[in-house]
Amino acid sequence: MLNRKNTFSEPVRIFDTTLRDGEQTPGVSLTPDQKLEIATHLSEIGVHVIEAGSAAASAGERQSIKLISDAGLSAECCTYVRALAQDIDFAADFGADSVHLVVPVSDLHIEKKLRKTREQVSAMAWSAVEYAKDRGLIVELSGEDASRADRAFLQELFREGIDRGADRLCFCDTVGLLTPERAAELIPPLCMAPLSIHCHDDLGFALASTMAALKAGATCAHVTVNGLGERAGNTALEELVMSLEVLYGHATGIRTEDLYHLSTVVSRLTGVALATNKPIVGEMAFTHESGIHAHGVMRDASTYESIIPERVGRKRRIVLGKHSGSAAVETALHEMGYRPDAGQLAEIVQRIKQLGDTGKRITDADVMTIADAVLAIEFAPALELMQFTIVSGSNAMPTASVTLTVKGEEITCAATGNGPVDAAIRALQRSVSDVGTVRLEQYHVDAISGGTDALVDVTVKLSKDGVSVTSRGARTDIITASVEAVIAGMNRLLREEKHEDRSENSH
Template identity: 55%
Template structure:
């Protein structure tokens, strides 16, 4: 069976506290989701604001393969706003639990039912696909839930959805509930789970097993409170653990994960399943020894299948075999004495509680072998202009030694650091496709003259490096970190 994927990153995901996308940002994510293979893109809630409608209109007019949907309440004004955006469908959400009906709506069940069906009929009369969704359905009276969906069937709704709005389902209860719903309802049933108890993915999979045909998910599991069921985890679990297919191109999962993280300014936790940087990372000596013999020993699937990569982390838990394996991957040859010196320095850093980044490892290797980092691209000049009522702008002049040519570019940014990094990335775009994955700043000491430590994580293909640089000038520290990371990736 093929399971449909309803992505609500741009609606429920954007409701993550502190997140607000521009219309162009929403469009960029929508195009990536469409390319990823999702079946439905919930582009937002049209009634929210003028900017929200602009974003939804942009997506609806882009000619994407996916069905474009707007969230609506059971109100004609909401449906009219969705129609104005020219969407294909509406996700028509109706409160269904006694808690919501009594305290939020202050209505009777009959009044809620009547309003819901009138809204379904209104949307259908205007040519929309309708997914009738019961909010807080997992705390609703099951008889009312079935009655709501049966009346929705009569009103020609196209799909129905059971929402675990506050994440109180368990996998066992999920299976029982969806079996009962699918036995009584002929329409395709969707599952929408929240992660308040960390069981959104498990509950979603249980619902699919019990007969649900479509799952609501968000990239990286973002959303209100503890978030929603994570798209990447659900589709991977369905395929590799349960044998269900989707239209998702698994090899694009990591790429889309990082795009959403960057545009929504929500970093992906390193230990995040499937797309986290540590999802396929190994440090312990016994694990790396097993990997060298067969990657299946400590990896359930190949990282490349989901667009991620295998990482060998060096630290106090690492053995010599791990170091030898890492050096081999880097194409670096050392003798026994040099290997021991590098190994001992790594152990010393590990005992100090320090994570040995790629930049740290290169520094250790350079120190032991007496070699300097080959600087493929050198920063010759950097000029940044910023001030009150001036859009920050930066220009850079780089010397690309590989082809002995000068690279000059100018770029704008939301701030002087952003402008400077944008100029560098723009200048090297013709040399290598390098993306900024993460950027962190920390003040060392107090006062206005405090040192600033900048950490950047850069990616080229499947290779990722992390570099830290300190300086009293945040712009200089940032650009120096980016330049060293670029040169590391070009090694």
């Protein structure tokens, strides 16, 4: 692990704007209860400030601010406001601790968006600072589009803002034009009070520019979980925290072991799926297939991993495919309880490679099916589907009814969901609740061919009692494919002999 000398002048504060800037991701809309759930997680992991929303945006936003401010969280509750008395009144009346007071500072924004002059914007900003202080609020005065602002004007606006009572300042790189080199030049003269850096990732520089600004004297970073935000998003909370911790040896105070759980909660509630190759929290961040890489990781994880996955609440995965070697396959089989001899292992490896050559994603259920066949193990399914019915439409809550035989007993369950697939999976989970709690960890679907009759390939990751398994279903109907995938995975999780060694003598 790299552990460079700490180059930061003081502890870095984390200002999370998932509930404001993150919610401005196109298509994302959170209810007040969902915002409270996310805010609670943010506070519990150690985030210092939570921007709960925009006070003037809607009644629902104000309700969210009130819920979060009344929740007794350790994090400061902040809200975005314009330089308007009504916005500030909303913030104070609904319990916010602080305001993120944003004013345009580039001539482009001042003239084209506001159609005002620099003098008018300055007067509005300073007046708003004084009014917010009179209302008892902590004020973070923020320059929008600061990367394109006249330096002298920005410094004057900030300096007078502090004289009028502003507690903190913020440099907003609104469209992602800041570079690390420019950050090193622009930030130091603005550190006349605690300064935040707020970067967008339009050109992929958000994290780098944020780090450069912090090294140049900024003391707070604005971030979002999973890098959510308008257009290409904002600096990602998990990436910033782990970069500070790992690359610079800077203790953030964030409970890093909870980062992945927070990431999955936000992904679920916002409906924004994580890119598979996303750093820290993406599906493939700690997944290895290549024979050389997998072999190296099994001998010493640091050969191909910069951090151990448990540090961010994850586990290492060795997935099998056409690139896998015997060592990786044998390790995976041992984890599944199989103990093949050398000849059987060679046959299993060959069959896995043949399946991989067809272009298919190989799941745990595939590997177990191959191993069962080679080792001649008879596998009696723990559950079998008898029938399922889905009701869904423009005026109907999606509802699913399923009938299964679970270890010989016929069980019928029904459930509603956000859609027909969600309803079907919930019904299946209820059906097996008496024998165990099966959780859906991941869901992925691919259309294998074009057209309305396309074959869809659904892959799911299920877990029970700390054991996880991936499985697949492929049909022309996405609901049927999903049900097939979930039942295949449940059967593997619920098989009675899953904790016993399975070899050619196990049947």
